[in-house]
Amino acid sequence: MHLTTHTDYALRVLLYTATAKEPVTISRVSDAFGISKEHLRKVVHSLSQLGYLATTQGRNGGIRLAMAPSAINIRDVVMQFESSKIVECFDTQTNTCPIHGACGLKQILAQAHKSFMDTLGQYHLSDLVRNPRLISFSRE
Numbered sequence: 001m002h003l004t005t006h007t008d009y010a011l012r013v014l015l016y017t018a019t020a021k022e023p024v025t026i027s028r029v030s031d032a033f034g035i036s037k038e039h040l041r042k043v044v045h046s047l048s049q050l051g052y053l054a055t056t057q058g059r060n061g062g063i064r065l066a067m068a069p070s071a072i073n074i075r076d077v078v079m080q081f082e083s084s085k086i087v088e089c090f091d092t093q094t095n096t097c098p099i100h101g102a103c104g105l106k107q108i109l110a111q112a113h114k115s116f117m118d119t120l121g122q123y124h125l126s127d128l129v130r131n132p133r134l135i136s137f138s139r140e
Contacts, residue, residue: 007081009035009043014052014077018069018129023062050080069129075121 016029026044030037044063047053054066065072097103 003078003082005039006043006046007078009033009039010047010077010081011074013040013043013047013063014065014072014125015128017053017063017065018072018125020064023056023060023064025062029063046081052077065125069126070124072125073121074123074125074128075117078120079117 012033012035013029016032017024026037026040029035030040044053044055048055048063048066051066052072053063055061055063
């Protein structure tokens with residue numbers, strides 16, 4: 001499995017905001033992770049549209065979690081940002097694989113994908129933010 005950069009950044013933003021004691025700016029997150037502000041704006045917009053983040057504009061504005069870290073399931077976040085189509089044959093409308101009916105790979109990949117997502121589903125943001133090193137990182 002490979003997560004897209006957008007998903008990776010979404011998880012990083014959630015981790016960072018969960019450990020910060022106050023709203024944080026995109027600039028602060030950008031500096032902390034060395035990520036383009038433009039990329040982060042798109043990620044923050046997506047996360048706020050999905051209800052994970054609350055944003056406020058103005059001098060004292062910033063981004064913060066819109067829900068408790070214990071309510072944010074890692075699988076749910078990943079599923080919001082990732083496609084479940086690991087290979088072409090997973091999409092029945094665009095599938096052109098000539099061995100589709102004879103190949104057993106689709107079932108194996110589907111099982112692997114399910115295991116991956118089931119593992120992610122066992123964790124919430126609250127499980128990840130308990131690391132003291134992570135907490136100190138977001139307060140620098």
